[in-house]
Amino acid sequence: MYCFSTASSGHVLLSPQPMGSERMEMRKRQTSVQQEMPGSTQPQQGAGNRGSNACCFCWCCCCSCSWNEDDERARRMSQEARGEGQPNCEESPKPTLEEVESWGQSFDKLMKSPAGRNAFRGFLRTEYSEENMLFWLACEDLKNEVNNLLVKEKARLIYEDYISILSPKEVSLDSRVREVINRNMLEPTPHTFDDAQLQIYTLMHRDSYPRFMNSAVYKTLLQSLIDTSSEP
Numbered sequence: 039m040y041c042f043s044t045a046s047s048g049h050v051l052l053s054p055q056p057m058g059s060e061r062m063e064m065r066k067r068q069t070s071v072q073q074e075m076p077g078s079t080q081p082q083q084g085a086g087n088r089g090s091n092a093c094c095f096c097w098c099c100c101c102s103c104s105w106n107e108d109d110e111r112a113r114r115m116s117q118e119a120r121g122e123g124q125p126n127c128e129e130s131p132k133p134t135l136e137e138v139e140s141w142g143q144s145f146d147k148l149m150k151s152p153a154g155r156n157a158f159r160g161f162l163r164t165e166y167s168e169e170n171m172l173f174w175l176a177c178e179d180l181k182n183e184v185n186n187l188l189v190k191e192k193a194r195l196i197y198e199d200y201i202s203i204l205s206p207k208e209v210s211l212d213s214r215v216r217e218v219i220n221r222n223m224l225e226p227t228p229h230t231f232d233d234a235q236l237q238i239y240t241l242m243h244r245d246s247y248p249r250f251m252n253s254a255v256y257k258t259l260l261q262s263l264i265d266t267s268s269e270p
Contacts, residue, residue, distance in 0.1 A: 127156045128175075135263040142251055145243040157259060161250045162242075169207040170238050170246070173200040177235040181228045193226035201234070209238055 130152030141148040141157075148154040159171045173196070180192050200209045201219055211219075215233050222230040250256055 127159065128152045130156060133259075133263070135260075135267050138256075138260050138263055141256070145247045148247070149239070157255060158242075158246075158250055161253055161255045162246060164255075165246065165249075167246060169200060169209055170242050172207070173209045173231075173238055174235055174242070176200070177231045180231065183228055189228055190226050193223065193230050196231060197223060201231075209234070210241065211237055 133151065133153040137151060137153065141151065141154050148158060155171065155175075159168060162168045162171050176192070176196050176199070180189065180196065183189050183192060197219070199205055199207050201211070201216070202208060211234050215237055218233050219231060
């Protein structure tokens with residue numbers, strides 16, 4: 039999309055404008071920064087304001103409600119589908135200098151490296167767009183699932199966490215992809231979110247990857263490995 043403007047010479051100038059999901063991503067980052075500014079307040083709920091169903095959101099043993107077997111089974115499946123209890127980052131060995139240098143050669147090499155994904159995810163967190171990597175990882179996990187019940191549960195959770203407009207972790211997708219997802223959700227499969235995953239992958243490649251390569255996060259890691267390799 040281009041924005042038309044008229045120069046003093048009378049000629050019409052065309053200036054590129056961010057499109058679709060990239061424009062949504064820019065607005066989302068701006069909103070997140072505003073929310074993090076000093077003086078912003080978050081509503082707090084006291085114990086007396088939780089409401090009668092508060093314990094339904096508590097998965098520890100701190101509440102006195104009793105679960106029936108169906109609720110407990112659904113809870114366990116939901117926990118397994120969400121991967122709760124897993125660390126905030128993927129397990130990976132310390133990257134070598136050659137590996138880190140390869141991240142600058144292509145986005146594909148960065149995303150194929152667990153250490154690369156961890157470093158990139160940390161950078162995305164500073165830009166308030168970590169949900170893009172989390173969504174991509176959730177889609178990868180879904181594609182490797184063979185249990186039909188877990189496929190449906192994981193697809194439902196991915197939709198609630200990253201597709202629903204009510205979610206604070208909603209990713210930026212265009213209307214065409216959303217329509218495809220809505221049709222696919224009628225009968226979820228491991229490939230329900232393939233189009234959306236590709237769109238988010240492309241968005242990270244075009245929007246975030248160049249900034250990551252020029253960031254202090256990447257340069258500091260690269261320099262530390264260079265210094266280590268030059269030690270006697």
